[in-house]
Structure formats: structure tokens, C-alpha cells
Amino acid sequence: MAGIYIHIPFCKQRCYYCDFHFTTSLKNKDAIINAIIFELETRKTEITEEVKTIYFGGGTPTVIASTDIVKILDAVYQNYDVIEEPEITIEANPDDINVEKLKELKKTAINRFSVGIQSFHQKDLEFMNRAHDKNQAEECISLIKDAGWDNITIDLIYGVPNQSEQDWRYNLNRAFELGVPHISAYALTVEDKTPLNKLIKSGKYPNVSDEKALSDFKVLIDETKKHGFIQYEISNFGKENYFSRHNSSYWQGEKYLGVGPSAHSFNGQSRRWNLANNKLYLEGLRSNSYFEAEVLTATDSFNEYLMTGLRTIWGVSLDRVLNDYGEEFYRELLTKVDDMLKNGKLVKKGDVVLISEAARFQTDGITSDLFVVD
Numbered sequence: 001m002a003g004i005y006i007h008i009p010f011c012k013q014r015c016y017y018c019d020f021h022f023t024t025s026l027k028n029k030d031a032i033i034n035a036i037i038f039e040l041e042t043r044k045t046e047i048t049e050e051v052k053t054i055y056f057g058g059g060t061p062t063v064i065a066s067t068d069i070v071k072i073l074d075a076v077y078q079n080y081d082v083i084e085e086p087e088i089t090i091e092a093n094p095d096d097i098n099v100e101k102l103k104e105l106k107k108t109a110i111n112r113f114s115v116g117i118q119s120f121h122q123k124d125l126e127f128m129n130r131a132h133d134k135n136q137a138e139e140c141i142s143l144i145k146d147a148g149w150d151n152i153t154i155d156l157i158y159g160v161p162n163q164s165e166q167d168w169r170y171n172l173n174r175a176f177e178l179g180v181p182h183i184s185a186y187a188l189t190v191e192d193k194t195p196l197n198k199l200i201k202s203g204k205y206p207n208v209s210d211e212k213a214l215s216d217f218k219v220l221i222d223e224t225k226k227h228g229f230i231q232y233e234i235s236n237f238g239k240e241n242y243f244s245r246h247n248s249s250y251w252q253g254e255k256y257l258g259v260g261p262s263a264h265s266f267n268g269q270s271r272r273w274n275l276a277n278n279k280l281y282l283e284g285l286r287s288n289s290y291f292e293a294e295v296l297t298a299t300d301s302f303n304e305y306l307m308t309g310l311r312t313i314w315g316v317s318l319d320r321v322l323n324d325y326g327e328e329f330y331r332e333l334l335t336k337v338d339d340m341l342k343n344g345k346l347v348k349k350g351d352v353v354l355i356s357e358a359a360r361f362q363t364d365g366i367t368s369d370l371f372v373v374d
């Protein structure tokens, strides 16, 4: 089974924290849509498996017309073997959601919404320079539900300066009250080339605090658990049957095809990524030079397996390490794992090792201690 990721590189306005690939100019919109369709047509031999998930990400896919979404979906169905009941997700921003837009999207096969709420507080939305306001954040979920979708996930950001613990609890409670079955929650990260970084450096914005992120993360874990959510990945919390099938397949090492500028693909052995520049991507299409690629070494692949496995409830299977990577990787891992089992950082269930609940806040550090370095 495989997945298809479609990157729509347009946004209405730049959120201060964001370093995903997008532009706020729609000048090349039609050319990009055509290029995405061209990619889908010309790369079909890369995916011979059935496609079980399709994901429109960005950027902001709801910025483009639903007719464009339909054109892209038609190209997927015409060129790939899509299973009977695929998961088809669209990332949506609250300010794009209205009755008319939902009516159009309802005519498509999209069956899952991922809405970038980020916060239900006006002051946070302004701090982040989001295009939507508090009322739109509140109303869009009901609109999507009323239009007939129940598979809805929202993105929230925590560790936000000037946001009190009470404010963070309020955000989580609103999510519970609105009845969404899935939440993705990310710690605010200051990326290099973002306005947020400049604002902090110039002293106009307060810096983010690791302590605040950690205490918000603890609240997040406790509260989602109390409300019946399963933390199936470090940043993802879903009710039973509502885990993201698309993202889960990334984390379980399945193949995926990514189309559009900046999109990544994985074919089991190598990774490739399209240029994160709309102009160069469009120019490169003519000469097949719109991407770069690398073949994963055994060490890369092993480290990736550790990294994704330990972030999820599926953990790392020692049997799989032995079978797929051989005796040397297995022995080295086993020695380190034994120590970490003793000091309570890891737990073992059958042949699978997982980060213990108490050590979940140190996931990144533990994982890098287990990495093999060539």
C-alpha cells in the first residue's frame, strides 16, 4: 500500500513562525496545478501498489478553487490504483471555511479535514499573524460537521509566549467541547528564516521557553488521556479509529509519492525531494531537474526506523532490527537498550521497545543516544 502527498504552495498571509514552502502570490497558480498533474501522470510507474491515502497539504490547499482540487484528484484516480475506501485529507485554514466552500468540497471524495486552529485566543492568533480570528476558529468546526464530515483533526500550538497555562487548558477544552476526534499539537519552534526569529532577535517579541513548552506538553498528555485520546505519536492524539492513516504510514516506513514544489517521496530505498521554489520547480520540470534524491545507507535507514518508531506507540521491534539490519546493528542496539531499560527510559513489550511514559519528554535525546554514527 502507498500514499500520495500533494503540496499546494500558496497561503493568504505569512504566519510569523512558519518555514513550510509557500508563497502569498497566486501568480503561478495555474502553472503549478498543471505541473502537479503532469507529475502525477509522469511518475505513475513509481507506485505500483494500491494507493490507500491521499493528502492535500501546504501551504494552504483551501486557498485554491475546489475545481482545481477536483482536477488533481481526477489525475490521481486516472493514473493510480486507489483502494475502495481511501483516506483523503485536506488541510484547511479557518478563514477559508464557509458554507459555499464546503458545499463544493462535499462534491469531491475528500473525507477528512485537518484544520489549522493553532489557538482559540485572539491575542495568540495575532501574535502568530494568522489570517483568521477567534470567531472563525470557533465556528469552522461546526460548519464542517454540519456539512457532513466527522473525521476532523485540528492543529494547536503550545509553548506560546504570553499564553498562560490556563489559556492552554482553555484551548484543549474547546477542542474537547467541539468534539473533534483527533488533535495534532506542536511546540512553537523558532525556525531560522522566519519573521518570528527576527522579532525575537530584535527584542520585539519574547523568546519561547523550554520550561513552558514542557509544562504545556505535560498538560496536553494528561488532558487528552482523560478525554479518551490515544497519543499514538508524540504530537498526535486520536480517538480509536481516528488515527491519521496517511501519517501513520509514513511512520511505519511505507512508500509514498509526493508531488508539487518541496514535496518529499520515499520508495523504500531512496528519498527524493522536489525543489522548494515555485519558479525553479516549474522550469526544472521541462528537463526533469526539479528534484534531488539520495539513496539511504543502512545506517540512515536504521536511524530513521529508530526515530519514527520511538515517536509512536508501535515502538521499535528488535526482531525487525535483527532481520532487516543484521547482527552488528542488533548487538549495538541491544547493549544500549539494556541500560535504558534499567534506568526506566525504555520499556519492553515482547520484542518491541518503547519510550516509557515517564521519559516521554526526553524522546529526542533518548533516540539520538541510540543512533548509530558512521
Ligand SMILES: C[S@@+](CC[C@H](N)C(=O)[O-])C[C@H]1O[C@@H](n2cnc3c(N)ncnc32)[C@H](O)[C@@H]1O
Residues within 6 Å of the ligand: 017, 018, 019, 020, 057, 058, 059, 060, 061, 091, 092, 093, 115, 116, 117, 118, 155, 156, 157, 186, 187, 188, 189, 190, 191
Ligand atoms: C503545513 S503546516 C500548515 C497547514 C495549514 N496551512 C495551516 O496553517 O493550518 C501544519 C502545521 O504545522 C504547525 N507548525 C508549522 N510551523 C510551526 C512552528 N514553527 N512551530 C510549531 N508548529 C508549527 C502548525 O500547527 C500548522 O498548522
Ligand code: SF4
Residues within 6 Å of the ligand: 010, 011, 012, 013, 014, 015, 018, 019, 020, 022, 058, 059, 060, 093, 116
Ligand atoms: S502555518 Fe499554514 S497558513 Fe501559515 S504560513 Fe504556514 S502553511 Fe501558510
